[in-house]
Amino acid sequence: MSPHYKLIYFNARGRAEHIRLIFAYSGIEYEDYRVPKERWPEYKKKTPFGMLPILEIDGKVVSQSNAIGRYLAKQHGLAGKDEWEALQCDVLVDTLGDLKQVLWKYRTEQDPIKKEERKVKLMKETIPFYLAKFEKVVADNNGYSVGSAITWCDFVFAVSLENFELIFGKASLDQYPALKGLKEKVYSIPSIAAWFARRPTTEF
Numbered sequence: 001m002s003p004h005y006k007l008i009y010f011n012a013r014g015r016a017e018h019i020r021l022i023f024a025y026s027g028i029e030y031e032d033y034r035v036p037k038e039r040w041p042e043y044k045k046k047t048p049f050g051m052l053p054i055l056e057i058d059g060k061v062v063s064q065s066n067a068i069g070r071y072l073a074k075q076h077g078l079a080g081k082d083e084w085e086a087l088q089c090d091v092l093v094d095t096l097g098d099l100k101q102v103l104w105k106y107r108t109e110q111d112p113i114k115k116e117e118r119k120v121k122l123m124k125e126t127i128p129f130y131l132a133k134f135e136k137v138v139a140d141n142n143g144y145s146v147g148s149a150i151t152w153c154d155f156v157f158a159v160s161l162e163n164f165e166l167i168f169g170k171a172s173l174d175q176y177p178a179l180k181g182l183k184e185k186v187y188s189i190p191s192i193a194a195w196f197a198r199r200p201t202t203e204f
């Protein structure tokens, strides 16, 4: 019998959405609990490290979005065909994490001058540096980020690229056709498209 899963996060896609895509793709029932903002200070005390997402598996609680993603991916055939591909998934997920950290610093920068400086560096250096490399990886793998079949890494890419387009505009991926194609491929998988259609609307 499948365990009882309860995914706990905020009312956002953020660091939980790739986990929701794994659940949707694998047809796994789970509770998608979104902690209301006003309940967070109290709720925080009950979490292992004061942060979300967490996943309850038959009542046992684990934290860390990528550890959770990797665990579920391994169980549901989404972690590559062998250890080498599983490693490639981890490498790309962590590298995307590095880029997302820089994007987060830009998005949350309060000083307008520093924000503009960050934007110039991002647009001229950081984003082309990472996206050109990711583009080559996906093009070389015929449209997958790892190997020749769908992995949880593709889900992390799809969610990140969707956010990227929200931040920088729809045309921002035009020069990266393999990445754009990967995002579209993931969101057109029927089980994921169905999740996309019914998921709560949130900013990020």
Ligand SMILES: N[C@@H](CCC(=O)N[C@@H](CS)C(=O)NCC(=O)O)C(=O)O
Residues within 6 Å of the ligand: 014, 015, 044, 050, 051, 052, 053, 063, 064, 065, 066
């Ligand atoms: N490395 C952790 C980071 C988790 C994290 O930063 N969570 C944020 C939301 S995205 C959080 O819980 N913030 C609320 C707080 O720190 O009080 C993961 O990937 O799960």
